[in-house]
Amino acid sequence: MTRWGMVLDLARCIGCNACTVSCKIENGTPGDHYWARVYTEEQGEFPAVRTTYVPALCNHCADAPCVAVCPTGASHQRDDGIVLVDQGACIGCRACMMACPYSARFYLRDGMLQTGYHGQERTVYEDAKWKWFTEGTVTKCTFCAHRVDTGLEPACVVTCPAEARIFGDLDDPESKPSKLIQERNGVQPLAELGTNPSVYYVEGR
Amino acid sequence: MSAQAYPRRSLLTSRSSFLIGYHQQQEWRWLIATAFFLGKVGGGLFMISFFSGFRLGALVGLGVVGIGKSSAHLLYLGRPERFLRAGLRWRTSWISRGILAMTLFVLLGAVYVAPYIHLTFVPDGVAKGFGIAAVPFAFVVMAYDGMVLKASKGIPLWDTWLMPVLMLFFATLAGITATLALEVIDGSATSGRLEGVEIGLAAVNVLLLAGYVVLARARGAAAELGTTLLRSGTTGRLFAAAIVVGLGITFVLGVIGVATGSRAVLVVAAVTDLLGHFFVFFAILRAGVHAPIRRLPLAPEPASAAAATAATVGSAFRRAAS
Numbered sequence A: 001m002t003r004w005g006m007v008l009d010l011a012r013c014i015g016c017n018a019c020t021v022s023c024k025i026e027n028g029t030p031g032d033h034y035w036a037r038v039y040t041e042e043q044g045e046f047p048a049v050r051t052t053y054v055p056a057l058c059n060h061c062a063d064a065p066c067v068a069v070c071p072t073g074a075s076h077q078r079d080d081g082i083v084l085v086d087q088g089a090c091i092g093c094r095a096c097m098m099a100c101p102y103s104a105r106f107y108l109r110d111g112m113l114q115t116g117y118h119g120q121e122r123t124v125y126e127d128a129k130w131k132w133f134t135e136g137t138v139t140k141c142t143f144c145a146h147r148v149d150t151g152l153e154p155a156c157v158v159t160c161p162a163e164a165r166i167f168g169d170l171d172d173p174e175s176k177p178s179k180l181i182q183e184r185n186g187v188q189p190l191a192e193l194g195t196n197p198s199v200y201y202v203e204g205r
Numbered sequence B: 001m002s003a004q005a006y007p008r009r010s011l012l013t014s015r016s017s018f019l020i021g022y023h024q025q026q027e028w029r030w031l032i033a034t035a036f037f038l039g040k041v042g043g044g045l046f047m048i049s050f051f052s053g054f055r056l057g058a059l060v061g062l063g064v065v066g067i068g069k070s071s072a073h074l075l076y077l078g079r080p081e082r083f084l085r086a087g088l089r090w091r092t093s094w095i096s097r098g099i100l101a102m103t104l105f106v107l108l109g110a111v112y113v114a115p116y117i118h119l120t121f122v123p124d125g126v127a128k129g130f131g132i133a134a135v136p137f138a139f140v141v142m143a144y145d146g147m148v149l150k151a152s153k154g155i156p157l158w159d160t161w162l163m164p165v166l167m168l169f170f171a172t173l174a175g176i177t178a179t180l181a182l183e184v185i186d187g188s189a190t191s192g193r194l195e196g197v198e199i200g201l202a203a204v205n206v207l208l209l210a211g212y213v214v215l216a217r218a219r220g221a222a223a224e225l226g227t228t229l230l231r232s233g234t235t236g237r238l239f240a241a242a243i244v245v246g247l248g249i250t251f252v253l254g255v256i257g258v259a260t261g262s263r264a265v266l267v268v269a270a271v272t273d274l275l276g277h278f279f280v281f282f283a284i285l286r287a288g289v290h291a292p293i294r295r296l297p298l299a300p301e302p303a304s305a306a307a308a309t310a311a312t313v314g315s316a317f318r319r320a321a322s
Helices: A018-027 A065-069 A095-099 A124-130 A155-159 A176-183 B030-052 B055-076 B080-087 B094-117 B124-150 B162-186 B193-219 B221-231 B233-260 B264-286 B305-321
Strands: A004-009 A037-043 A050-056 A075-077 A083-085 A105-107 A138-140 A165-169 A199-202
Touching: A004 A050, A004 A176, A018 A037, A018 A155, A065 A075, A065 A095, A083 A138, A095 A105, A155 A165, A165 A176, A176 A199, B030 B055, B030 B094, B030 B124, B030 B162, B030 B264, B055 B080, B055 B094, B055 B124, B055 B162, B080 B094, B094 B124, B124 B162, B162 B193, B162 B264, B193 B221, B193 B233, B193 B264, B221 B233, B221 B264, B233 B264
Parallel strands: A004 A199
Antiparallel strands: A004 A165, A037 A050, A075 A083, A105 A138
């Protein structure tokens, strides 16, 4: 059985946000819905400050709390572990946003699809991409399921110039992410919550 | 733990900032607080009125849930036209369970109050049977919102078994005060026992709330930051005022009511209780804080003026640099 997952290499991430942009282009997410983010973490006090870039996305948890709390089944998990939201079934109760410990879900407010990203008329590109979205529902990272299903890697992975995002099958011990997790002691974010994320972080070598 | 060791409010970031940090939830506010409130009041009122044999109270309780709570939920939903789907996932979702319980509660309860509104084709014995059947669902309506909050793993302040317990106790108190007030307004005789329970429950709720806030600090930094919000700033002032009005004044009025036998005091006590009750849970919703995806150290507030100045200069520098 395949379980898609990702390793995020904090030692490699340079904070360029190319993943953020490529995700937005690939999925055409409206407004401030950035499914692939790069957080900036500052440590220390001036002048001894160190910055770490922390890429983040939906963790596609094996025990996803967002799926459990969804009253309609709109949030669901595929056999390969990818967690999706059925835009046609979501009622916009936002319980999944409260349940997600990683703040990886976004609410599509009324009016967000009426005007384009730049506040004017919608572009042809937006018309094409936004037909997949419904106002009053919740959106989230899909692990680029439409690409993965055709044998491609997610857009954020292929765009990353530093190879900080590594995608593959976590159930295959020979896959690149599985080996990285083993070799460099990969850790799941907030693992103590028992959500069993499919995203791991590895730090310095 | 000294006050200075609490996490700094300044650790809160905007969700859109791309800075790693804690952020307050912005989605569940007035309408959800109203829906939760009406569920507790309606369920509690039905429950207490049923055991007091006071069918007007049961009727009002049904209306509060069937019309008030449902409307608040429908107004909140992003796609209200799909609301029927909300009952589909009762195996895992407390929202689904609550919707189903609400529906059964209203249907069964409606048969219970039918003779009271002159629908005489329902024999009284049958109506009472339906009333008994409605009671467990009223119980679920009173407490399930607490389970919904308990299931919110993203907000550690809510993720505790104390939440449904709090909801149940506040719902019971609201049910008692509302029943007493309605009995006074209706001109019915009050039982005399409920007034004593009202006083005791107000005191118990203060202790439960204090225990909730104190124990929340042990559930991680985000919960601790949530309790900081409950103790300071606008949310803190609201929370404190709600406790004083909703529990403190209700307690005092209850004692005065029992001592003097004044019935008017019971109506005022119901108003203070319900007001405080609403804002206690509104404040708890507002104080919901999401944790960052990586653990952040919780620095204490600057202890001295020099440290405070240094921190201000540091943050000004960071702002300028960004």
